[in-house]
Amino acid sequence: MRQFMQLIERWGFLTLRGALFPALLLVVACFPGTVPTARADGPLPPVDDLVKAFETVAFGSETKALAARTTLLRWDTDEIAVNMTQFKSEGERELKPVPAQDFWAKYAWNHLRTLENLTGLTFVDSIAAKKRPRLTIVFTPRDLLTKVPIPGVSAKLQQELSAPGGCYFLSFVGGRMGALDRAFVVVNTDRDGFLIDHCLLEELTQSLGLPNDTDFLRPSIFSDHDTLRKLSPTDEILIRTLYHKRMFAGMTRKAAMTMARLLIAQQLAAKR
Numbered sequence: 316m317r318q319f320m321q322l323i324e325r326w327g328f329l330t331l332r333g334a335l336f337p338a339l340l341l342v343v344a345c346f347p348g349t350v351p352t353a354r355a356d357g358p359l360p361p362v363d364d365l366v367k368a369f370e371t372v373a374f375g376s377e378t379k380a381l382a383a384r385t386t387l388l389r390w391d392t393d394e395i396a397v398n399m400t401q402f403k404s405e406g407e408r409e410l411k412p413v414p415a416q417d418f419w420a421k422y423a424w425n426h427l428r429t430l431e432n433l434t435g436l437t438f439v440d441s442i443a444a445k446k447r448p449r450l451t452i453v454f455t456p457r458d459l460l461t462k463v464p465i466p467g468v469s470a471k472l473q474q475e476l477s478a479p480g481g482c483y484f485l486s487f488v489g490g491r492m493g494a495l496d497r498a499f500v501v502v503n504t505d506r507d508g509f510l511i512d513h514c515l516l517e518e519l520t521q522s523l524g525l526p527n528d529t530d531f532l533r534p535s536i537f538s539d540h541d542t543l544r545k546l547s548p549t550d551e552i553l554i555r556t557l558y559h560k561r562m563f564a565g566m567t568r569k570a571a572m573t574m575a576r577l578l579i580a581q582q583l584a585a586k587r
Contacts, residue, residue, distance in 0.1 A: 359548060359549065359552075359583060359586060360532055360549060361583075362576065362579055362580050362583060364531070364532060365532070365549065365552060365553070365579045365583070366572065366575060366576050366579055367531060368529055368531050368532045368535075368537075368549065368553060369553050369556055369557075369572075369575050369579065370568075370572055370575070371527055371529045371531060372521075372525040372526070372527045372528070372529055372537050372553060373387065373388075373524065373525055373527070373553075373557065373571070373575075374387075374527075374568055375526075375527035375529070376526070376527060384568070385567070385568055386492075386493055386564075386565050386566060386567060386568065386571075387524070387557075387562065387563070387564055387565065387566040387567075387568075387571040388486075388488065388493060388494070388495060388524040388526075388564055389494065389495060389523065389524035389557055389558065389562070389563075389564050390434075390436060390449075390494065390495045390523065390524070390564075391492070391494035391495075391563060391564045392436075392449075392494070393435075393436065393437060394436070394437045394438075394439060395436055395437070395438050395439070395449045395450050396438075396439055396440070396441035396444055396446040396447060396448050396449050396450070397423075397427065397438050397439065397440060397441055397448065397449075397450045397451075397452065398410075398412075398441045398442070398448035398450070398451045398452070399412065399413040399415075399417075399419075399420045399423060399440075399452050399454075400412060400413055400451060400452065400453050400454070401413050401453070401454045401455065401504075402453055402454070402455040402459055402462070402463050402464070403455070403456070403459070404459075405459060405462050407464075408464065409464070410451070410453060410463075410464065412442065413454060415440075418508070419454050419502070419504065419511060419515075422511060422512045422515050423452055423515050423519070424438075426515055426516045426519050426520075427519065429546065430519060430520065430523065430554070433546075433551055433554045433555055433558065434523065434554060434555075434557075434558035435558055435560075436558070438450070448497075449496070449497055449498070450497070450498050450499075450500070450522070451497075451498070451499045451500070452499075452500045452502065452515075452519075453499065453500070453501045453502065454502050454504045455501065455502070455503070455504060456503070456504055456505050457480050457503045457505045457506075460473070460476075460477035460480070460483075460501060460503060461473045461474050461477045463499075463501050465485060465499050465501075468485060476501075477501075480503060481503055481506070481510075481514055482500065482501055482502040482503055482514040482515075482517075482518055483500075483501050483518065484498060484499060484500045484501070484518040484519075484521060484522045485498065485499045485501075486498040486499075486522050486524075486526070492563070492564050492565030493564050493565045494564035494565070495522075495524060495564070498522040500515070500518045500519060500522060502514055502515060502518070509542070509544060510542065512544045513542045513543060513544050516536055516543065516544060516545075516546070517536050517537075517543075520536050520537075520546070520550070520554065521537070523554065523557065523558070524557055524564075525537070525553060525554070525557060532549050534547050535547050535549060535550055536550050537550065537553075552579060552582050552583075555578075555582060556575050556578045556579055556582070559574075559578050561574055561578065562574060562575070562578070
């Protein structure tokens with residue numbers, strides 16, 4: 316119990332409905348694969364629509380047990396050490412490294428490089444850099460999605476997240492002013508390669524601090540009805556907005572949305 320309470324204190328958990336949940340959020344990716352309702356290369360939406368989309372994905376919650384956010388969440392560190400791992404057997408107690416040449420790892424690193432360009436963050440290999448992992452990516456078969464060893468996360472919660480059979484992420488708050496401290500992305504390797512690629516892009520993007528889904532603007536990585544393997548122009552605007560130097564973890568919803576409107580308007584003006 317003492318160790319468990321230390322985990323709660325260190326990683327920032329919330330008690331909701333009699334159960335413990337990570338203080339940030341959890342998202343399950345589904346892959347309906349329907350045809351997008353708009354072209355990715357079409358005209359950009361107006362400011363009001365982009366502002367509404369940003370508020371939905373940054374402050375909403377698709378998990379009923381977790382209340383909508385009242386403050387902004389994001390990484391507030393320049394460098395994030397990444398641990399690529401695999402979990403192949405229920406008897407294993409530890410995650411095993413994934414070889415750098417593995418195609419799953421290549422998918423993940425490709426998306427992380429894209430996100431670097433949009434956020435200003437730097438993702439490094441935790442083993443090569445000899446640094447504590449902040450982001451752990453776990454590749455595992457579907458029947459082991461609920462068995463992945465994630466400290467402080469209950470079996471009940473993992474069962475809920477794994478139910479759709481796709482992939483999910485968990486982000487933990489522990490930095491200053493509620494900044495993100497750690498994140499796990501768990502991926503079902505029994506799916507087709509293009510779905511694994513999409514899944515990685517979706518969960519890595521949402522683990523940045525944009526956890527909620529929305530169908531308001533499509534096509535989008537934030538829509539469960541699209542299976543994108545590349546971010547749409549509107550997705551890029553939302554990510555750049557969150558990681559602009561004038562945005563920071565702990566901003567109130569009102570202050571963040573006032574600034575988001577200004578930043579989104581500036582980005583649209585620059586594209587015209």
